[in-house]
Structures are given as C-alpha cells and as structure tokens.
Amino acid sequence: MPTPKPSGPNVERFDSWPLYKEEFGLVVSRRHPLAGFGSLPICDLAGHRLIARGHCENGPEIAEKLAEKAVAAHSAGDVASDQDMIALIDANLAIGILPQTVRVGDGLAKLALSDLAVTRTVTLYTVSGRARAPAATGLIRLLRAYDYASPIERDQGALASA
Secondary structure (H helix, E strand, O other): OOOOOOOOOOHHHEEEEEEEEEEEEEEEEOOOHHHHOOEEOHHHHOOOOEEEEOOOOOHHHHHHHHHHOOOOOOOOOEEOOHHHHHHHHHOOOOEEEEEOOOOOOOOEEEEEEOOOOOEEEEEEEEEOOOOOOHHHHHHHHHHHHOOOHHHHHHHHHHHHHO
16 A cells, blocks of 8 residues: 655654656546647646645645646645546546556546656555564565566556557
8 A cells, every 4th residue: 555655753663665666647538628639738737627636745746846837736626545536537527647557447548748747756665673474575575576667668658659
C-alpha cells in the first residue's frame, strides 16, 4: 500500500529503497474534448474542471505548476482516493492529473502534459532492525530485484502515442 515518506523524529528507524521514478499525466474521459490530443501544454487545461488528489505528496508542486499557467488546480474539488478520481473522470465530470502507472479503464485516455515536468519516486520503506517473516523478506527481495523500466517505458509510450 502506498504511504507517504516517513517523517518526524523517528525517521531514522526506517530503511528505504527507491524502486522507480514516474511522471504525472492528464487523464480524461474518451468523450472529453481533450481526449483527441496526444500531448498538451498546461495552459490548455484552463476552463476545464480539474480534480486534485488531496492525498498526493506532489500535489503542492503540481498546483504551483498549474498556477504559473493560470489554471486552477482544484476547480472541481479534491478526492481522497485515485478510485474516486477515476470514477468521476470516467463519468466525464472532470479531468485529473495522475501518476503514469495508475491503471485506468478503456473509457479513459492518458495524455502527456508537455510542460508539467513533475516526477515522483516510488520507494519501499521497512522498519530498521525488525525481524521479518520469510514471506515479507521474499516480497522485499522481489520488489527490489524487479526491473520496473519496461512497464514504465510502456506507459510512457502509451502517453506519447495517445
């Protein structure tokens, strides 16, 4: 389950391993007027109802990039989960910015935002020095050994060709 980066006085109690980096992109309903574009500048989002991910660590950075282009980051409100956002976008009630690896249905289109340039690093965190069950140790090893480059490149290709 994705969790925010540990912080506070006990941050040294965690081990961390960066797994992969990914970009953010625009997700729209295939019925939305923007769905026909493969890539857009941020300014093209002005006037569209945009949902924000209230739980996103990169939310403030994304909001700043949007504000630089006079686009309201929360014009359609905030959502508490990606599933809620996807459901609202699928109903063509709004558009949203999501990490590229978020899976969306066939009724949605992923578009690149040419001037967004926001990435996140997905990192595995564990508690330092704690004995782990063999299954947990195996999972950690699998997650660290997996080559995330191919799936990420496939998603980037899908964004570029959309």
